[in-house]
Amino acid sequence: MDNRSKHIPSPKKLLYDRIAQQGPVSKLDLLNIFSLTKSTMNRLLEEMTKEGLVIESGFGESSGGRRPILYQINPSYGYILGLEVSRVYSSLGLFDMQMNPKSIVHWRMDQTFTPEKFLDYVVHQVRVFLRDHQLEARQIIGMGIGAVGPLDRKKGLILQPLHFPATGWNNLPICQLIEERTGIRSVLDNGANTALLGERWAINGASIQHMLYVHVGAGLRFAMMSHEGIVYGTMDMEDAMGQMIIQTDGPRLNNEGNYGALEAFVSVKALEQRARTVVSLGSDQILNRYKVKAEKINYDVLVQAFRDGDPDATEIFIQAAGHLGIGLANAINLFHPETIILGGALIHSHESFFRTAVDVAKKNIYRYSEYLPHFSLGTLKEEAVVTGAAIIVRNHMVL
Incomplete structure (x- = not known):
């Protein structure tokens, strides 16, 4: 579909x-x-x-x-499943027709979560939901899937996602596989779009025509809404903001993408690489305090160091937040949305990261004194993707 x-x-x-x-x-x-x-x-x-x-x-x-x-x-006319396919955490939710969540589960993605294991887990959780809520499969209207891009939405394919911990995710016919395993009709969109739909639904009643959603984690994912509708390009745009060039001839992330792209400065991998560089230059505070070797410094260690006030970690995160602010300003200046919602691991690392990114963005927004956008952490947060995925199914019901 x-x-x-x-x-x-x-x-x-x-x-x-x-x-x-x-x-x-x-x-x-x-x-x-x-x-x-x-x-x-x-x-x-x-x-x-x-x-x-x-x-x-x-x-x-x-x-x-x-x-x-x-x-x-009628909230009990039927029920809808929302599925998030992401690099770090994935989720599955069961909703009634009014988008009231009946059950939501989250699980950590690691190198063992191949598509086969992922599908086994989803099928098991669907059965658990049906059993726990005493539902029959015929009562499920459909499953919306919000996935990491790039995607072919028409064919229901996850194409070539970057930074997945497990193998096998390239050119994956996720909708076909879900339908074969569960018998449930499925529809696919990228997770940034479904997150934006979910967050827009959560603030229903407000007069908002234009919104921007940016997720900052393993990569940068973004979505735009104009006149209440998601803006689609010729190609899947989810990772486009991450490839925005903010420094000519700057670094690349993992030797992929544009030189000087935003994701090379603001992403989990970028921060891990930056921390290892700092350590290689002689600063060993993080190594000594957290008892790790340089090659073992990961995002979890960095976040803890940042929250503990470690000066090296603080500098790494605040510099990244500043770069994100520049990227946000560039995106905002394109169409001046009323609301900008920020999510993802880096955004929630510490309040100072969000605050720094917003402050830098505001200083670089064109006509800021006349135009005052609202920056938000969102209402649904980690449940935005699955909620928006369920909304897609309801939106495409044929009556």
Whole structure:
């Protein structure tokens, strides 16, 4: 299923989506939104109520006559699975139709998590969810997958992801494999897009037209939303921000990508490499305090050193935050979104990392005095990807 298809939704689907988005809503409110006659609206609401798509949820405020009946989508019409495929942590969530999480599990990805083991684990967790919530497989509407790119969304393929700890992930038909193993229809998008959809849903009700989401971890992942819709390019854009050049003829990360690209300064691998360079130049504070050898310095050690106030680790992280701020300013200057949400391991390493990146970004935003964007750590955080993945399935229901 191509989540960029030009399929024109039916009036019933448009009505369902509006009720899902707005929450309890009256017939009059819906008539003010849609160019439908009162009889057509009555017919559609009756059909949707009979089919179990929507339910009556009480009465609204009276404007002089009888109090109007309010409608909302039926949370138990069906259930949706959201799956995150990531380099460090992956997740699986079960949601009702109102996106209330029923169960969510997270697990650490390591060199043993080949696609075969990953699929075995997902299938097992799906069975656990069904058992725990006394559901049958036919009640599952579908599974949305938010994965590390690059992707071919139309074909449901994970193409050539970088920095995966296990082998076998290149050109992986993830949707086909999920459907074969579970019988559940699946749809694929990159994790940055689904995270942005999830975070936008979490702040539903706010008047936000343009948003930017940036995830900073093993790599840099980003997504853009304009006029409430995800912005798609000809190619999968998830890793594009990481390849933004911020220093001409600068370093490359693992001899891949652009020279001087942002990911060579701001990513888990970049920070680990920087720490090993510092140690090789004679600074052994981290080695002595945390009892590690130079080649064993990893991100977990660096984060602990940063939080403990180690000067070398602090300098490494704050320099990276400054570079991220420049990258953020460049991205923000392209289309001036109202809200910028930041997530990922580096963002959550310490409050000073987030604060430094935001401060540097603000100083380099064009027309900042006239334009004041809101920077946020998000509401859903580590559950944003699976929530947004589930929303994709609901958005593509055919009614």
